[in-house]
Amino acid sequence: MGIRVVARIRPQQPHELEKDVIVSTASNATLVKIPNPKNESEDFTFQFSSVYDHTATQQQIFDNEVSPTIKHLFNGFDVTVFAYGSTGTGKTHTMRGGKTLAERGVIPRLLSGIYRRARKIVKDSEGETTVEITLSYYEIYNDKVFDLFEAPEKRTLAGLPLRDNGCKTVVVGLTERRCESLKEFENLYDQANINRSTSATKLNAASSRSHAILGIRLTVTTGDEVRTSIASAIDLAGSEDNRRTQNGKERMVESASINKSLFTLAKCVEAISQKDARIPYRESKMTRILSLGQNNGLTVMILNLAPVRSFHLDTLSSLNFANRTKRIEVREIENEPVFKQCPRGAPTISGPNIRRQPLR
Numbered sequence: 001m002g003i004r005v006v007a008r009i010r011p012q013q014p015h016e017l018e019k020d021v022i023v024s025t026a027s028n029a030t031l032v033k034i035p036n037p038k039n040e041s042e043d044f045t046f047q048f049s050s051v052y053d054h055t056a057t058q059q060q061i062f063d064n065e066v067s068p069t070i071k072h073l074f075n076g077f078d079v080t081v082f083a084y085g086s087t088g089t090g091k092t093h094t095m096r097g098g099k100t101l102a103e104r105g106v107i108p109r110l111l112s113g114i115y116r117r118a119r120k121i122v123k124d125s126e127g128e129t130t131v132e133i134t135l136s137y138y139e140i141y142n143d144k145v146f147d148l149f150e151a152p153e154k155r156t157l158a159g160l161p162l163r164d165n166g167c168k169t170v171v172v173g174l175t176e177r178r179c180e181s182l183k184e185f186e187n188l189y190d191q192a193n194i195n196r197s198t199s200a201t202k203l204n205a206a207s208s209r210s211h212a213i214l215g216i217r218l219t220v221t222t223g224d225e226v227r228t229s230i231a232s233a234i235d236l237a238g239s240e241d242n243r244r245t246q247n248g249k250e251r252m253v254e255s256a257s258i259n260k261s262l263f264t265l266a267k268c269v270e271a272i273s274q275k276d277a278r279i280p281y282r283e284s285k286m287t288r289i290l291s292l293g294q295n296n297g298l299t300v301m302i303l304n305l306a307p308v309r310s311f312h313l314d315t316l317s318s319l320n321f322a323n324r325t326k327r328i329e330v331r332e333i334e335n336e337p338v339f340k341q342c343p344r345g346a347p348t349i350s351g352p353n354i355r356r357q358p359l360r
């Protein structure tokens with residue numbers, strides 16, 4: 001099990017002033033510095049596996065943090081990539097990104113990398129090995145699960161039920177679509193994201209108040225050997241503390257459920273890093289479905305940060321969230337070097353301790 005927590009500080013926006021930039025990364029590029037809100041002459045410093053500043057490109061984030069996980073996915077390991085941060089810090093930009101090739105986010109690049117590797121494996125095996133890729137895409141809003149591959153009018157208010165199926169939790173009735181190419185993926189994904197905003201509007205909710213989870217299931221078959229694994233890419237709900245700005249009843253219900261699921265996520269990541277026997281994944285729907293800590297997988301948490309003062313307290317709370325996991329991550333790396341710590345720009349995953357997951 002490997003957990004890697006990295007920070008990405010987005011560029012300031014046109015309406016944000018240079019003098020309001022308060023978050024910086026120090027010279028060795030693994031530190032984030034932010035003033036103490038109670039005493040601005042003092043800085044707090046947080047350390048990460050890597051820190052990306054406003055100059056980092058989509059390609060760099062993908063190449064350094066996500067691309068190395070693809071070969072593990074093909075070896076039967078699960079991969080989970082989270083974007084965590086308050087609304088407006090760049091989670092969707094990091095995960096989905098923009099329309100141009102350069103602006104494409106982690107998700108389309110991941111799919112592109114998976115298809116490329118699948119084609120190579122099939123070709124090299126002269127057709128003996130086949131690779132099947134299926135997708136699911138759902139959101140969790142107020143601790144209810146909604147299928148984003150279904151038209152919004154088919155939604156029921158209760159959401160989809162969960163069922164424990166032996167050692168795994170499944171979402172009953174969730175659409176799984178076979179997807180043969182990147183082009184097909186792009187069409188499915190665009191349509192699903194339209195579904196997402198349509199239903200959010202209907203529910204009078206912002207899509208930033210739900211977690212969007214894309215599941216990419218890979219089935220690699222050679223003769224009678226079948227290996228499956230799943231990559232999950234998650235654009236989390238905004239982590240901001242809504243009690244500061246909103247006090248409507250609906251917003252309070254949303255905030256309570258977001259806080260609970262993010263808190264559970266933090267506890268799970270911490271427990272996994274510490275190799276605790278008990279991982280509290282059952283305490284929220286998202287962690288149950290992802291079976292965090294159940295699979296011998298790799299997790300990458302991208303902490304998105306805005307550089308400016310208007311985000312000060314939320315930035316600090318994000319950094320503290322990540323700090324729970326980061327401290328322990330160092331120990332994790334020493335014990336079981338799933339991720340080699342490399343100088344920025346060339347991180348790789350090393351493999352001496354990686355065992356093949358038993359066939360499932």
Ligand code: ADP
Nearest residue numbers: 010011085086087088089090091092093094208
């Ligand atoms: P979130 O999903 O966390 O609410 P967004 O991804 O929507 O945040 O980002 C907020 C705004 O900042 C958007 O206009 C987005 O295009 C811009 N943005 C975020 N990160 C970057 C980046 N690394 N480079 C350029 N623009 C960015």
Ligand code: MG
Nearest residue numbers: 091092093208
């Ligand atoms: Mg967003």
